[in-house]
Amino acid sequence: MELWIGAINLGFLYAFMTMGVFITFRIHDFPDITVDGSFTAGAAVAAVMMAAGVNPVLALCAAFIIGCLAGWMTALIHTRFQVNGLLAGILVMTALYSINLHIMGRSNIPLLNQKTLFSWLSTINPGLHPEVWIVLVLFVVMTGFWILMSLFFKTDLGIAMRVTGNNPSMAAANGINVGRMTLFGVALANGFTGISGALVAQYQGFADIGMGIGTVVIGLAAVIIGESVLKATSMYARVLSVIIGAIIFRLMIAFALYVGMNPIDLKLLTAVFVLLTLIFSKSVGRGRESRRLIPWFRDVYSNKRVRWSFGMLMVVFVLIALGFYLVARKATTTEKQFKIGCVQLADNGLLNITRDSLVDELNRLGYRDEDNSTILLENAAGDLTTVNTIIDKFIRQDVNVIVTISTGCTQVAINKVKDKPIVFATVANPFIIEAGRSDEEHLPNVTGVYGWVPMDKTLELVREIRPGPITIGAIWDPAQANSVFNVDQLREATKVYTDVKFVGATITNSASVYEAAVSLVQKGIDAFVLSPDNIVYSAFEAVVKASQSEKIPIFLSDVERLGDGALAVLGYDYTTSGIQAAGLVDRILKGESPNNIPFERYKKLTIGINLDVASKLGIAISDEIKAQANLLIGGDIVDSGHKHNIGDVMLQVR
Numbered sequence: 315m316e317l318w319i320g321a322i323n324l325g326f327l328y329a330f331m332t333m334g335v336f337i338t339f340r341i342h343d344f345p346d347i348t349v350d351g352s353f354t355a356g357a358a359v360a361a362v363m364m365a366a367g368v369n370p371v372l373a374l375c376a377a378f379i380i381g382c383l384a385g386w387m388t389a390l391i392h393t394r395f396q397v398n399g400l401l402a403g404i405l406v407m408t409a410l411y412s413i414n415l416h417i418m419g420r421s422n423i424p425l426l427n428q429k430t431l432f433s434w435l436s437t438i439n440p441g442l443h444p445e446v447w448i449v450l451v452l453f454v455v456m457t458g459f460w461i462l463m464s465l466f467f468k469t470d471l472g473i474a475m476r477v478t479g480n481n482p483s484m485a486a487a488n489g490i491n492v493g494r495m496t497l498f499g500v501a502l503a504n505g506f507t508g509i510s511g512a513l514v515a516q517y518q519g520f521a522d523i524g525m526g527i528g529t530v531v532i533g534l535a536a537v538i539i540g541e542s543v544l545k546a547t548s549m550y551a552r553v554l555s556v557i558i559g560a561i562i563f564r565l566m567i568a569f570a571l572y573v574g575m576n577p578i579d580l581k582l583l584t585a586v587f588v589l590l591t592l593i594f595s596k597s598v599g600r601g602r603e604s605r606r607l608i609p610w611f612r613d614v615y616s617n618k619r620v621r622w623s624f625g626m627l628m629v630v631f632v633l634i635a636l637g638f639y640l641v642a643r644k645a646t647t648t649e650k651q652f653k654i655g656c657v658q659l660a661d662n663g664l665l666n667i668t669r670d671s672l673v674d675e676l677n678r679l680g681y682r683d684e685d686n687s688t689i690l691l692e693n694a695a696g697d698l699t700t701v702n703t704i705i706d707k708f709i710r711q712d713v714n715v716i717v718t719i720s721t722g723c724t725q726v727a728i729n730k731v732k733d734k735p736i737v738f739a740t741v742a743n744p745f746i747i748e749a750g751r752s753d754e755e756h757l758p759n760v761t762g763v764y765g766w767v768p769m770d771k772t773l774e775l776v777r778e779i780r781p782g783p784i785t786i787g788a789i790w791d792p793a794q795a796n797s798v799f800n801v802d803q804l805r806e807a808t809k810v811y812t813d814v815k816f817v818g819a820t821i822t823n824s825a826s827v828y829e830a831a832v833s834l835v836q837k838g839i840d841a842f843v844l845s846p847d848n849i850v851y852s853a854f855e856a857v858v859k860a861s862q863s864e865k866i867p868i869f870l871s872d873v874e875r876l877g878d879g880a881l882a883v884l885g886y887d888y889t890t891s892g893i894q895a896a897g898l899v900d901r902i903l904k905g906e907s908p909n910n911i912p913f914e915r916y917k918k919l920t921i922g923i924n925l926d927v928a929s930k931l932g933i934a935i936s937d938e939i940k941a942q943a944n945l946l947i948g949g950d951i952v953d954s955g956h957k958h959n960i961g962d963v964m965l966q967v968r
Contacts, residue, residue: 316706316709317706317710318565318568319445319446319449320702320703321561321565321567322564323445324514324703325561326560328510328532328536329561330510330513331349331529331533332533332536332557332559334505334510335507335533336533337475338503340552341476342500344499344500345399345400346385346504348384348388348406348410348507349503350529351384351407351526352381352384352504352508354411354521355380355381355414356380356510358380358523359508360373360376360377360516361425364429364516367429370431370516371431377512378505378509379505379508381504381506381509382508384410385500385501385502386501388500389500391406392496392500411793411822415793418521418523422522422721422795423521424520424725424746425519426748430516431513435447463553464550464553467553474495475495475498478490478492478496511526518698518699518725518729519725519726520725525699528697535559535584536559536563537555540554540555540562543555543562564703567580567703571692572707580695581695651686653687653690653713653714654681654713654717655692655711655715655716656669656690656691656717656718657692657694657704657717657718658692658720659693659698661693664848664851664888667874667889668719668895671888672739672896675892676689679896681903692704692707694723701723702730709734714734714902714903715735715902716734716735717899718739718762719740720740720741721796724736724744731759735761735902736759736760736762736908737760737761737908738764739891739892741762742799742800743799744762756913759909760908761911762913763891763898764915765886765891766799767800767845767871767885769800769807770803771884772804772845772869773786775882776869778936778939779939780840780933783814783815784814785816786817786841787818787819787831787842788801788817789819789850790845790847790850791847792820793822796846797848801845817834817839819833819834824849824853824856828857828859831857831861839866842861842868842869842870844857844869844870844871845870845871846872851872851875854870854872854878858879861879865930868880869883869884871883871885872885873887879924879927880924881927881931882921883920883921884920884922885919885920886920887918887920890918894914894916921942922946923940923946924947925948926947
């Protein structure tokens with residue numbers, strides 16, 4: 315039940331944003347993609363205000379205002395400076411990324427312990443299931459929203475908006491100020507989008523800088539779906555189709571996950587569906603006067619034999635699909651002693667290592683899919699809203715334990731799930747997301763494994779290898795809370811040394827890593843010190859390329875990248891994250907309460923040196939430093955009196 319009710323709730327919350335897209339896309343015929351930024355802006359403003367103790371209703375109003383300002387700016391650039399509407403939206407959306415980061419002060423704001431509209435609703439719940447109670451309240455709210463918007467579009471102002479979009483020349487001839495009407499319409503649309511972002515942030519329990527990515531596609535898909543379902547031309551029907559489309563879209567996503575579709579393919583599914591719907595809508599008669607099917611399809615379909623064959627083919631197809639579904643359903647619902655649901659935010663080296671080591675250790679402990687357990691592995695493909703649906707799916711499947719790999723997945727789970735054990739892994743700092751106050755004092759149904767790289771020890775290693783005055787360069791994505799936290803730790807560590815200077819460069823995606831690295835090289839840094847950052851590590855080769863011209867050594871925390879051009883690493887082997895998490899799952903399945911299980915820090919800290927890189931850079935690695943290392947690459951290594959030439963192979967020497 316949670317899977318479907320949760321999808322409907324998300325549909326209601328996204329309906330405000332869908333209404334915004336409907337106003338720009340259908341009413342004004344304006345290609346506005348500002349919504350990707352105004353959605354996040356609404357969430358950011360609301361989260362900051364609620365974290366400061368402001369009433370959530372006032373925070374919602376502020377979200378509406380910031381959204382209106384974003385839309386107004388887009389329309390102003392378009393009308394005043396005659397910039398193409400699409401380009402104007404791109405410019406404002408790009409600017410909003412930085413503005414939103416400034417508003418939030420960091421990339422992620424948890425709302426778990428803040429007073430939100432949904433926490434207030436829980437206090438007046440008459441005893442219903444929480445999701446059912448929310449859907450009932452939202453149904454009443456959306457009914458009122460539907461009636462008000464339908465009536466608005468019938469007012470003089472609403473009619474003027476519609477006329478402006480349909481025929482600007484006629485609107486101008488009738489005395490309507492087309493520019494002002496466009497300003498008003500686009501501002502109103504983004505105001506609704508800001509409200510939607512604020513509501514989604516309150517529902518999922520946090521605001522994140524990346525939560526608005528792809529919002530415009532979701533909105534367009536919902537609008538098109540709704541129009542396909544309700545083809546009536548009255549404004550009541552058109553407004554209702556917007557709400558219905560938003561709900562159906564979320565139900566489609568839920569159903570795709572329900573039948574086992576890979577979440578990685580959900581965006582592809584959305585894009586293909588929207589494209590096919592647009593093509594079909596263009597083909598099925600152009601204009602209101604033509605409602606007939608396109609000629610070639612009509613002629614073919616008029617043949618009775620063709621219709622009969624097509625009908626039988628569809629029946630066979632449906633029966634085959636149903637058979638596959640029932641077989642899969644039977645396989646997944648076979649009663650096992652244990653069900654373990656594991657979700658990771660995206661395909662990422664560290665997250666994949668954690669997942670694989672978790673499964674391997676669970677198998678070693680006796681929890682095997684083909685034996686006594688069902689291990690459900692899900693990947694949200696970087697979409698936090700999909701994480702919500704996956705968690706609902708786990709609840710529907712009645713898993714015994716939910717394992718969350720990454721900070722984002724953990725935030726969604728701890729906000730949504732209160733009556734099932736949650737074990738988190740590969741989370742740098744669970745305290746900043748309010749999972750607990752200390753290792754022993756934490757949420758009663760939550761435990762897990764965490765750890766941040768000791769940047770002070772990393773800097774000590776840098777100083778041992780490169781003594782004397784030194785300027786270090788760091789690169790990070792300010793949109794990742796863990797990255798910002800680790801860089802702050804590095805900054806603090808540099809304050810201990812009077813002869814160490816810190817220089818930093820921020821990036822927004824993997825394509826900007828090389829430029830950031832080159833800019834640091836031109837500033838005369840003596841070493842790269844890269845704290846944990848998913849984007850930087852995924853584009854690590856770009857840093858290596860930038861460092862080669864000046865032979866600048868690279869120090870980092872990802873053990874897996876030591877053989878890719880780094881001089882030294884000091885970090886955690888994330889296989890231990892999965893192994894330790896599996897141990898916690900085992901304890902819970904054997905009867906221990908998560909409330910009595912303290913959070914665990916990572917236990918295996920690795921110090922590694924790449925001797926081949928040191929040789930290329932002309933840096934001598936002392937025997938004392940080699941003795942500290944438990945991982946060496948390259949060179950001739952003496953271990954317990956035996957000489958090994960290992961080339962590019964990693965050798966554990968301690």
